[in-house]
Amino acid sequence: MEWLPYCVGLGVDEMRQLSEIISAVLWDALTEMGDENPDGTLKNLASPRHSHQGDLALPCFALAKIMGRAPNDIAADLAERVASQLTSMDGCSEVGSEGGFCNFYVDVEWLAEQVVSQTIDKPESVGHFRSPSSLLIEHTSANPNGPFHVGRSRNAILGDTIVRMHRLAGDNVRAEYYVDDMGKQVGILAWALDNLDEAKVSEILGAEDMDEVLTHPEKQDHQRVRYYQAANLLKADDPAVEIGVTKLVQASEEADADVLDKFEAAYQPVLDGMLETLDRIGITFDSFTKESRFIVDGSVEVIMEKLGASDLHGTAENGAHYLELESRGVAGKSTKFFFRRGDGSSLYATRDIAYHQWKWQEAERLVNILGEDHRLQSKQVGIALDELGIKNPEVVFYAFTKLPEGKMSTRRGNVVFMDDLLDEAAARATAIVTEMRDDLSAEQISEIGEAVGVSAVRYNIIRVSPEKGINFRWEEALSFESDSAPFIMYSHARACSINRKLTTQGHDVGALIDGAQQYGDWSNLSDSAGELVKRIATFGEELNGAIDSHRPNLLCTYLLSLATEYNRFYRDNHVLVEGEVNSRNLALSEAARILLKAGCESLGIVAIEQM
């Protein structure tokens, strides 16, 4: 059997390859049997739920009406027609039929050989299952007005994981942070730093029982958020605050250089503190783009003029401009999308349009990570982009993380700061390692504790699908048990431990695996070894699915199952038996190790070598 063209040089997804082989043979048989749309039928070729039903199965029910025969009959006939051809080729060991399905069983020996050679000989191409493209993924982009809290972190962790998954697939990705450097939030912060002092801040916060002891007094984001909170409280009673802030914000919207500088001086230390937190969980950015840029370069003004020529354009009594979106499927109290105020200035969303126009010069694909509160806004911007003949970005929405007391809010102080969560996670993990490993130095233990804590926090946020809300509970956020990052890390560490042990004993792991491959006997694999091989073989398919649907939680589920299969394999397939090396088991262990590591890295889990 020849390799299919898409495999060449791109790394292989073994199960998908097998599926294509089987499809090709089935196509001919189905046509012979009178199926006029074999492609449609073959779309339903999929892996069954239970292993005794084979590794791939084709439902034949839809054919019953066309052929005037019972599904069972058709499945049996089809199986008979393709059995000898398929089983004489590589990949398929058995064909059967049951209950209206045609079932195909993978040749595990063949698959084991494929999996080992593809993974171990070309580890650099793991995950590279298609030709790469360039993407600009914008995520986080939080207002720099205070420390990162757990609610905001979902955006960052989702976005960064999507970035990482694309990188594993070989894409050229740029992670971008859009800095809101001219809005009301930053305006309030700047005003507060100018007009309040420590004593006043303490007084205001104290009156509302919000004057808490700082958990991270050394960080500017933790220090300055108090000024932000105090100014927000003061604003309710003292109109001077609103007036002062509005004056600043208006100046910033006119690109007043002094005010923009003042704003930057106010938020940059806060942003630095936030980035320090993100860096701790492995999140970094390739570029930062400031919102004010699009005012300064005049592109917002041009956009507003162009939108004025749209069929949807309208003008309010005071001269404000909008697009009427009712005809474009927008419903609600107001279907108007305002893009220019009565005083001629732009709005946040208008600048966002200019930002998108600019982003399209930077990459072939754009992905935005947005909270579900931005759904309407995003739709409005999308329609405006349509009007301007600019492509829409791909958008990933996520639901909020709530505390038992309700929605998180920096302004109201109802938050769990990421810094505190990470400290607690690392402390708990360190305590566990200390108890279990008396052979490690304090430094090693704290490194492991940090890796475990940080990974667990990331995983517990990424494991649930983006559109579902999360109710934050400390015990769940800090879970280290089965459905968790440490579980996966532990499997990886076990594989590393085997490799390390052999190397320490003077074995040449690479040579041993070469030997196993040359010998090429993969017969009589144990059940658990066979299951591990099958799981490994779907890595590419699973990664692909997670990327295409923008759902990192799918990769979590897969990686968890890979770790589970590895643990079962580990249980009854030893590499070292009484001083002798079983090089076949070693090869499988190494293949799993490589994929566990790649998978961990693409989820932002730190793949440590021992724990």
Added chain:
RNA sequence: GGGCGCGUGGCCCAGCUGGAUAAGGCGGCGGCCUCCUAAGCCGCAGAUCGCGGGUUCAAAUCCUGCCGCGUCCGCCA
């Protein structure tokens, strides 16, 4: 009031481009360390897939009505 999203065992959650007996985890009960890390492995109990209609050979999955939760409906960001 309207738009959008979500609703799966006591708890968390996967599956939702329709396919065979709804996958895991926590908690509960019972087993497994003379053997490469027990953060592991094995077994048992536990589910009217929010409720009612509809489409289909086939519905957790698609359509529709209702209920509950979230979110938005600013010339804010």
